[in-house]
Amino acid sequence: MHAVVVYESMWGNTREIAEAVAQGLGEGTPVIEVATAPALPDGLDLLVVGGPTHAFSMSRPSTREDAGQRGAGADSSAPGLREWLAGLPGDFAVPIATFDTRVRTVRHLPGSAAKAAKREVERHHHGTVVDAVSFYVHDVAGPLEDGELQRAREWGAGLAAAGIDGS
Numbered sequence: 300m301h302a303v304v305v306y307e308s309m310w311g312n313t314r315e316i317a318e319a320v321a322q323g324l325g326e327g328t329p330v331i332e333v334a335t336a337p338a339l340p341d342g343l344d345l346l347v348v349g350g351p352t353h354a355f356s357m358s359r360p361s362t363r364e365d366a367g368q369r370g371a372g373a374d375s376s377a378p379g380l381r382e383w384l385a386g387l388p389g390d391f392a393v394p395i396a397t398f399d400t401r402v403r404t405v406r407h408l409p410g411s412a413a414k415a416a417k418r419e420v421e422r423h424h425h426g427t428v429v430d431a432v433s434f435y436v437h438d439v440a441g442p443l444e445d446g447e448l449q450r451a452r453e454w455g456a457g458l459a460a461a462g463i464d465g466s
């Protein structure tokens with residue numbers, strides 16, 4: 300399967316998940332930071348995109364600035380997943396899987412960047428969204444909850460297996 304993982308990450312938690320998903324998808328699967336505005340190769344079987352949940356959705360310039368003020372290491376002025384997805388061509392027909400990282404709260408909040416990315420893709424007819432999954436961090440800056448990297452590897456492997464079966 301020819302897959303690419305494109306991610307956004309302010310503190311590095313989503314990057315760690317992206318790398319684990321790529322391992323599960325198969326050796327050599329590229330993992331690309333969205334701020335580099337990657338152009339996608341021809342012949343792609345699956346695009347996996349992920350970012351941090353900010354204000355119940357994908358990040359925006361204002362939430363990235365907020366993260367920067369809270370000490371995040373990434374360049375908070377760089378474009379995020381929301382902007383990159385909006386720039387995909389309207390006839391983009393490659394299957395897409397979305398993921399995010401978010402905090403598990405006592406009163407579990409429904410909003411997630413993965414679901415927002417799914418809606419964005421569906422609204423603009425950018426291919427089919429095959430799955431949208433959340434992975435969890437302990438707090439705004441992380442770290443990831445125990446077991447999340449393993450779950451990410453397994454999710455990637457499952458996506459690859461589904462692709463190979465043609466299902």
Ligand SMILES: Cc1cc2nc3c(=O)[nH]c(=O)nc-3n(C[C@H](O)[C@H](O)[C@H](O)COP(=O)(O)O)c2cc1C
Pocket residue numbers: 307308309310311312313314350351352353354355356362363365366369400401402403408410436438439440441
């Ligand atoms: C401005 C801002 C808003 C956030 N809003 C939410 C939210 O609505 N729901 C949530 O679960 N986590 C929220 N978070 C926590 C992020 O999801 C968390 O910082 C992210 O998973 C860390 O991933 P990263 O290291 O890849 O940036 C927010 C964080 C920031 C900085």
